[in-house]
Amino acid sequence: MTRTRVVIQSRLNSSRLPGKALMTIGGMPLIELVARRASRDGHEVVVATSEEQYDTRIFDHLARVDIPAMRGSLDDVLGRFVEATKDMDDDDRVVRLTGDNPVGDSSLIDELVEAMDAGGYEYGRNDVSHMPEGLGCEVFRVRDLRRAAASTSDPYDREHVTPWLRRNVKTLDFVPAANPGDPERFRCTVDVLSDYDRVCRLFADKADPVAVPWTDLIAEIGGPAFTAGPS
Numbered sequence: 461m462t463r464t465r466v467v468i469q470s471r472l473n474s475s476r477l478p479g480k481a482l483m484t485i486g487g488m489p490l491i492e493l494v495a496r497r498a499s500r501d502g503h504e505v506v507v508a509t510s511e512e513q514y515d516t517r518i519f520d521h522l523a524r525v526d527i528p529a530m531r532g533s534l535d536d537v538l539g540r541f542v543e544a545t546k547d548m549d550d551d552d553r554v555v556r557l558t559g560d561n562p563v564g565d566s567s568l569i570d571e572l573v574e575a576m577d578a579g580g581y582e583y584g585r586n587d588v589s590h591m592p593e594g595l596g597c598e599v600f601r602v603r604d605l606r607r608a609a610a611s612t613s614d615p616y617d618r619e620h621v622t623p624w625l626r627r628n629v630k631t632l633d634f635v636p637a638a639n640p641g642d643p644e645r646f647r648c649t650v651d652v653l654s655d656y657d658r659v660c661r662l663f664a665d666k667a668d669p670v671a672v673p674w675t676d677l678i679a680e681i682g683g684p685a686f687t688a689g690p691s
Contacts, residue, residue, distance in 0.1 A: 463552040465504040465542045466569065468494055469537055469621075470559030472514045476652050481518055481559050481614045483650075485660055486669030488525075490650060491518060491559045493663075496670045498557060501566040507546045507559065510534040519595070538618045542609045550603035556621060561594045562659060563648040565674045571636050572597055583625045583630035591639045592678065595649030598622055604629055638675045646682045658686055 470481045470491045477483075477601040481491040488496075491507060499505040507522055508575055509515045515531065522529040530542035555569050568586070576584040576599055585598040600622065608617070608624040617623045625631075640646045650656050662670045662681050680686070 465500045466555040467541050468507045468557045468559050470509050486663035493562045493563040506544050508540040534564050535620045538621045545602050548602045552602045556598040558648040563677045564595050565675050568674050572634050575634050581632040582629040584634050587633040590635050592643045592646035592648050
């Protein structure tokens, strides 16, 4: 049976908002919220952080809350993904998420996977040029991840994980059915301090921040109480 594993990359040394992975949103650190929303419907999840001393804080927190995590090179994120999936078969599937996007959830992942399967695609991504930043998601096979790691030593490819895949396999640029359009108005990533403030307010009144659907959150963040403003 084909397995699907969500690998979430995360680090503390973000240049624009250092330490954001452990900043509180919805009553828990951001990286924990991202992981719990991605695994809500039973997906395997592992957080891939770095071996730098400061990222021990991410690793140790996730151990305390029973979320699987591993550590690897800070700059060779592709290598981290290979290590995080080393026990999987070539036909198994990898989902790539980043640890600063708490609005997405397991249903967003499933919609992309279903579209890929329907069209016979080897690689798929939510196209954030046509949808809000913060709903990014990529899916690909373990075999192609391993091919990428064996085929490229380019620092850009190694840092960003999937450029080699986009150049070499059949690719789907996908937009979910509930895409609200207007990427700036519905922006929901956590990249700078103003983003953090908006997303904190978004989750502040949620009785269960893990269970609330991404579509409900997007509808709210596009309302009059929120502004996207330039980052």
